[in-house]
Amino acid sequence: MQWIKQHLLSAPHFYRLSTRLLPWISVITAILLIYGVIGGLFIAPADYQQGDGFRIIYVHVPSALLAMAIYSFMALCAVGVLVLRLKLASLALINSARIGVWFTFLALITGSLWGKPMWGTYWIWDARLTSMLVLLFLYIGIIALNDAIAERITREKSVALLALAGFINIPIIHYSVVWWSTLHQGSTITKLHPSIASSMLAPLLAMLAGFLGLFALLLILRMGAELQQQVTHD
Amino acid sequence: MTEWLHLSMGGYGGYVWPAYSVTAVVLAANVVFAYKRFSVSKPKEHGQ
Numbered sequence: 607m608q609w610i611k612q613h614l615l616s617a618p619h620f621y622r623l624s625t626r627l628l629p630w631i632s633v634i635t636a637i638l639l640i641y642g643v644i645g646g647l648f649i650a651p652a653d654y655q656q657g658d659g660f661r662i663i664y665v666h667v668p669s670a671l672l673a674m675a676i677y678s679f680m681a682l683c684a685v686g687v688l689v690l691r692l693k694l695a696s697l698a699l700i701n702s703a704r705i706g707v708w709f710t711f712l713a714l715i716t717g718s719l720w721g722k723p724m725w726g727t728y729w730i731w732d733a734r735l736t737s738m739l740v741l742l743f744l745y746i747g748i749i750a751l752n753d754a755i756a757e758r759i760t761r762e763k764s765v766a767l768l769a770l771a772g773f774i775n776i777p778i779i780h781y782s783v784v785w786w787s788t789l790h791q792g793s794t795i796t797k798l799h800p801s802i803a804s805s806m807l808a809p810l811l812a813m814l815a816g817f818l819g820l821f822a823l824l825l826i827l828r829m830g831a832e833l834q835q836q837v838t839h840d
Numbered sequence: 841m842t843e844w845l846h847l848s849m850g851g852y853g854g855y856v857w858p859a860y861s862v863t864a865v866v867l868a869a870n871v872v873f874a875y876k877r878f879s880v881s882k883p884k885e886h887g888q
Binding site for chain 2 (some may be wrong): 648708719720723827
C-alpha cells in the first residue's frame with residue numbers, strides 16, 4: 607500500500623502520466639462527441655411518442671448520469687482523504703466538484719427544456735427533480751466550504767466529510783422514480799435490457815462515453831494546473 | 841433549407857436547439873478555462 611501511495615498515487619507520477627494521456631483522451635473524446643451529436647440530432651429516428659423532442663436525451667441523460675457518477679467518485683475520494691490520507695484524493699475531490707456542478711446544472715436546464723413540451727411545465731417539485739436540485743446545492747456547498755476554510759488539513763477533512771454525508775442523496779436520486787410516484791420516466795439505459803432501440807442507443811452511449819472522457823480531460827487539466835502551482839509555491 | 845437542416849425538429853426546435861446550445865457553451869467554456877490554466881502553470885522547458 608505504501609508503495610502505491612508513494613509511486614502510483616504521488617503527485618509527480620500523476621503529472622507525468624496525465625500529460626502523456628491528455629492528447630489521447632482529447633482525440634477520443636472529440637470523436638465520440640462528434641458522432642454522438644450528429645447521431646443524436648440527425649441520424650437517430652424520431653421517437654414515436656415524443657417526436658424529435660426526445661433528442662434532448664442525448665445531452666440530458668449523459669449530464670445527469672455524469673452528475674451522479676462524479677459525486678460517487680467524490681465520495682470515494684473522501685474515503686481516500688479520511689482513511690488513507692492521500693493528498694491527491696483531496697485534490698481530485700474538490701476539482702471533481704468544480705466540474706460536477708456544471709454537469710448537474712446542465713442536467714437541470716436540459717431536463718426543464720425537455721419537461722416543457724412533454725409535461726407542460728419547465729419545473730415541478732417531483733422527487734427526481736428535487737433530489738437533483740439538492741445535488742446541485744451539495745456541489746455548491748462543497749465548493750463554498752473549500753473556499754471558506756484557510757487551514758489545509760481542516761479544509762480537506764471538512765470537505766471530505768460533507769462529500770461523504772451527501773452521498774446519501776445518490777441512491778435517493780436513482781430510486782426516486784421507483785419509490786415515489788413521479789412525472790419523470792424510469793431508467794432508459796441503466797438496466798440489463800435497455801428500453802430503447804439500438805439505433806437510438808448507439809449515439810446515446812457515444813455521448814455518455816464522450817462526457818466521461820470530457821470529465822477525465824477536465825479533471826486532469828485542473829489537477830495538473832493545481833499541482834504545478836503547488837510545486838511553484840513550495 | 842430549414843427542413844433540410846432539420847432546424848424545426850418537428851416543432852420541438854425551440855427546446856432541442858437551446859438544450860444543445862447551452863450544453864455546448866458550458867462544456868466548451870469549461871475546456872477553454874481548464875486548458876488556459878494548465879498552459880499557464882505548465883513548466884517551461886529549457887531552450888524555449
